[in-house]
Amino acid sequence: MRRRFRNAAAGAGARGDLKMPLDYVLVTPARNEAAFVRRTLESVVAQTVLPKRWVVVSDGSTDDTDAIVEEYRRGRSWLELVRLPPRTERDFAAKARAVGIGYARVAPLAFDVVGNLDADVSFGPDFMEYLLAKFAAMPRLGVASTYYREGDFHSWRDSWISETHVTGQVQLFRRDCFEEIGGYVPSRGGGVDWIAETTARMKGWETRSFGERTFEHHRKSGTAGGSELRARFDYGLKDWFLGGHPLWQLGRGAFQMTKRPYVVGGLGLLAGYAWGFVTRRERAVSDELTRFHRAEQLARLRLLARRPLDAVRRASRAA
Secondary structure, three states, X not given: OHHHHHHHHHHHHXXXXXXXXXXXXXXXXXXXXXXXXXXXXXXXXXXXXXXXXXXXEEEOOOOOHHHHHHHXXXXXXXXXXXXXXXXXXXXXXXXXXXXXXXXXXXXXXXXXXXXXXXXXXXXXXXXXXXXXXXXXHOOOEEEEEEEEEEXXXXXXXXXXXXXXXXXXXXXEEEHHHHHHOOOOOOOOOOOHHHHHHHHHHHXXXXXXXXXXXXXXXXXXXXXOOOOHXXXXXXXXXXXXXXXXXXXXXXXXXXXXXXOOOOOHHHHHHHHHHHHHHHHOOOOOOOHHHHXXXXXXXXXXXXXXXXXXXXXXXXXXXXX
């Protein structure tokens, strides 16, 4: 496997998109994912470049998640299952704790890249090799992934995001970056993956989602605990306590009104943000990170505002 990857690396390097192979490890927090985890397991074991270690942390699962992972462990010494005791409360900070436990298991190993991989995703066999190539070619790349699909939803086409945003279902970190930002910081309201990638940019690392590959997310984002409309409200509330700028939120809400569920989805985002403002929900990030985040949002708003004007100018010159 390693020899084949080195040969592939040599060929890709001639194309300018890969310079050297990198070793990687994966950590997967899983809680009652029996309906989806088999697809994730199948995706990883089929990779053209296998991880040096993959730790699945079962966070008190009470379904068949553990049994399914045990099935795939046979004959694969690089796959490990860690079981945590059952819990009854729903706590978004649990993801950060589970990833921290998994990372402690891989930390003694020598590796270049660590990936957080949710237990409800799937992807093609060269997915990891593709992303490792990006890390090899871009020395300051700290966090990376690809865009994703949920049925007919595409995360780039149907969201108001930048290519610097790295979605939390699959996040690969350069090891130095992950350790510099302190890994995932527990946040009871969620956003641990967003805090990680934004902190990485604040500290000077590049973050990027690439478009030449995608992964599939098999559970509708944010709906593990309720309806899609409730999920939109919760996203808006999360935008508040993660320090989002009100002008950005207005733009995001307007954009989401043009996507399914039409109008009400955007209203849900705005209502959640407004509820955070009215109730003065305590923010989960530092003042420094809030200022950095809002500066990024305002810069992107200025960029988006210039694009229609540039189009008008080009049309005028052509006429």
